[in-house]
Amino acid sequence: MIKVSIVKRYPGFRLEVAFEAAPGVTVLYGPSGAGKSLTLDSIAGFVLPDSGRILLDDRILFDGAANVNLPPQKRTCGYVFQSYALFPHMTLRDNLAFAGDGLPRLERHRRTAEHLDRFKLTEVAAKYPHELSGGQKQRGSIARALIADPRILLLDEPARGLDIALRTDLHDLIRELRSSLKVPIILVTHDPEECFALGDRILIYEAGKIIHTGSPTDLLANPGSVPVARLLGGFNIYDAEVIALDPARQTSRLRMLGQEMDGPHLKGCFRGDRIALCIRPEELRVVALPGDNRVRADLRRTVDRTQWVRADFGNELVVDVPRDAWNGLKESAMWVEIPAGNLRQLNKESAT
Amino acid sequence: MDWFPLWLSLKVAASATAISLVAGIWLAWVLANRQFAGKNLVDALTTLPLALPPTVLGYYLLVVIGRSSWLGKAWEAATGSPLVFTWKAAVIASTLHAIPLLVKSSRAALENVDKAYERAGRSLGASEWRLFWRVSLPLVRKPVAAATALAFARSLGDFGATLMVAGDIPGRTQTAAIAIYDAVESGNTLLARTLVIVISIVTAAIVYLANRLEER
Numbered sequence: 001m002i003k004v005s006i007v008k009r010y011p012g013f014r015l016e017v018a019f020e021a022a023p024g025v026t027v028l029y030g031p032s033g034a035g036k037s038l039t040l041d042s043i044a045g046f047v048l049p050d051s052g053r054i055l056l057d058d059r060i061l062f063d064g065a066a067n068v069n070l071p072p073q074k075r076t077c078g079y080v081f082q083s084y085a086l087f088p089h090m091t092l093r094d095n096l097a098f099a100g101d102g103l104p105r106l107e108r109h110r111r112t113a114e115h116l117d118r119f120k121l122t123e124v125a126a127k128y129p130h131e132l133s134g135g136q137k138q139r140g141s142i143a144r145a146l147i148a149d150p151r152i153l154l155l156d157e158p159a160r161g162l163d164i165a166l167r168t169d170l171h172d173l174i175r176e177l178r179s180s181l182k183v184p185i186i187l188v189t190h191d192p193e194e195c196f197a198l199g200d201r202i203l204i205y206e207a208g209k210i211i212h213t214g215s216p217t218d219l220l221a222n223p224g225s226v227p228v229a230r231l232l233g234g235f236n237i238y239d240a241e242v243i244a245l246d247p248a249r250q251t252s253r254l255r256m257l258g259q260e261m262d263g264p265h266l267k268g269c270f271r272g273d274r275i276a277l278c279i280r281p282e283e284l285r286v287v288a289l290p291g292d293n294r295v296r297a298d299l300r301r302t303v304d305r306t307q308w309v310r311a312d313f314g315n316e317l318v319v320d321v322p323r324d325a326w327n328g329l330k331e332s333a334m335w336v337e338i339p340a341g342n343l344r345q346l347n348k349e350s351a352t
Numbered sequence: 353m354d355w356f357p358l359w360l361s362l363k364v365a366a367s368a369t370a371i372s373l374v375a376g377i378w379l380a381w382v383l384a385n386r387q388f389a390g391k392n393l394v395d396a397l398t399t400l401p402l403a404l405p406p407t408v409l410g411y412y413l414l415v416v417i418g419r420s421s422w423l424g425k426a427w428e429a430a431t432g433s434p435l436v437f438t439w440k441a442a443v444i445a446s447t448l449h450a451i452p453l454l455v456k457s458s459r460a461a462l463e464n465v466d467k468a469y470e471r472a473g474r475s476l477g478a479s480e481w482r483l484f485w486r487v488s489l490p491l492v493r494k495p496v497a498a499a500t501a502l503a504f505a506r507s508l509g510d511f512g513a514t515l516m517v518a519g520d521i522p523g524r525t526q527t528a529a530i531a532i533y534d535a536v537e538s539g540n541t542l543l544a545r546t547l548v549i550v551i552s553i554v555t556a557a558i559v560y561l562a563n564r565l566e567e568r
Contacts, residue, residue, distance in 0.1 A: 045474075046475075073478065081468045087469060088491070089490045101478065102477055145476075148476065
């Protein structure tokens with residue numbers, strides 16, 4: 001369990017975050033320069049926050065008010081660097097043994113051998129980092145970070161710049177670690193797919209702040225605000241004007257995309273309010289004929305995937321259509337149906 | 353043929369290089385890793401011997417380690433003989449010449465080491481001392497070795513400062529560089545040529561070695 005509450009100021013930038021992370025994968029997600037890696041570096045002790053506290057289990061790593069600041073050596077954080085940072089002048093075995101230096105000799109050998117075996121690296125243990133494949137370096141750096149039994153595992157954009165096969169391997173490995181390690185894993189990424197694939201909990205960063213938190217399911221069901229929906233990507237986001245509200249039937253009428261249509265039940269709205277709404281691509285439907293809640297659309301481009309086709313009609317009308325359905329549709333005139341029940345209202349500003 | 357000046361030069365250069373290597377890397381590490389008041393002054397002072405005329409440097413040295421100076425007196429009290437006009441004084445002069453090269457190259461090399469390696473070492477529990485010996489120093493060994501070779505070459509050739517503080521005593525403090533000057537002055541062309549050729553070959557070999565070290 002880690003509790004973080006820190007402030008760090010730089011000219012033109014201010015990091016101010018507070019969160020707790022239990023065992024499991026906590027993802028720090030957001031654009032570059034939002035403060036994700038800075039948070040990780042503060043936990044590991046590479047960066048000194050201006051004020052605040054960092055607690056790991058029952059140990060104080062940093063307390064600005066009490067002038068406590070443990071050096072990185074004493075923080076028991078396993079840190080996996082984006083560049084792996086395997087020492088280039090040591091063999092993989094020596095890299096791992098370096099991490100177990102505080103241990104008695106036999107214990108160190110045993111743990112090194114055990115970790116080499118666990119991460120399928122025994123055969124390449126005598127090689128130098130430059131002789132290893134990308135996947136081996138990646139597993140090596142994780143193995144090295146785990147040798148000294150850290151109380152938390154910190155991963156700084158581990159998948160950045162990896163090809164798809166390696167990325168999949170890494171994701172499998174992180175899932176395996178999540179179930180075998182009893183410590184919090186904090187993962188920094190700016191890849192939304194990775195964020196949803198791995199996170200038990202997602203903290204969304206923007207400009208030095210955490211603007212939203214939630215599980216992947218929560219966030220996909222309702223991102224809550226326009227900035228979060230934009231950061232996560234993949235949502236169609238609309239501006240709309242409320243024309244009528246019908247609390248009894250739990251519906252509303254909206255002017256949206258230049259026409260009137262049915263909307264969902266809206267809380268705390270009045271007639272005439274301008275609101276924001278979102279919907280996911282797979283919740284929209286491409287149809288051949290006009291009708292209620294249907295918008296005329298001209299296809300701009302399509303992206304083919306194995307199971308479905310992503311059809312982009314512009315105007316925030318991006319639709320994921322199952323491939324079979326698409327083959328029967330693509331010749332006919334196109335309308336996009338926006339099911340009223342799937343539209344989610346968004347706050348225009350993030351809730352910080 | 354008297355080979356003494358050549359041996360003396362090698363002995364002086366080797367001693368001076370050994371001293372500059374230890375002191376230079378320490379200074380370079382401090383300059384690369386620590387923030388302190390007067391850092392710029394230390395930085396400037398370590399570069400100064402490179403820029404000052406050797407005789408000026410020699411004069412300062414005489415002031416600092418001469419028989420009437422505080423340091424010179426202390427030495428004389430401790431060892432029973434003066435420091436100036438001995439081969440040890442030549443070592444001091446050569447060390448001052450060699451150290452700026454080592455500090456500059458080592459500092460640049462240390463500052464170029466990817467910070468991730470040092471961070472990784474620290475978060476793996478390595479003390480600063482162990483980090484230096486096991487990680488930082490091995491990573492800069494090539495540029496430092498190249499700088500050491502050049503520092504050795506430079507120590508080998510010092511003339512002005514050495515002449516000022518160690519003098520020109522044949523068989524005691526006369527290094528090869530000074531012996532060449534003497535030989536030319538007294539018309540001993542054979543000795544001058546031999547020394548020039550030997551020194552040239554040794555220096556060329558060192559420069560070649562230094563370049564090879566830096567390539568890899």
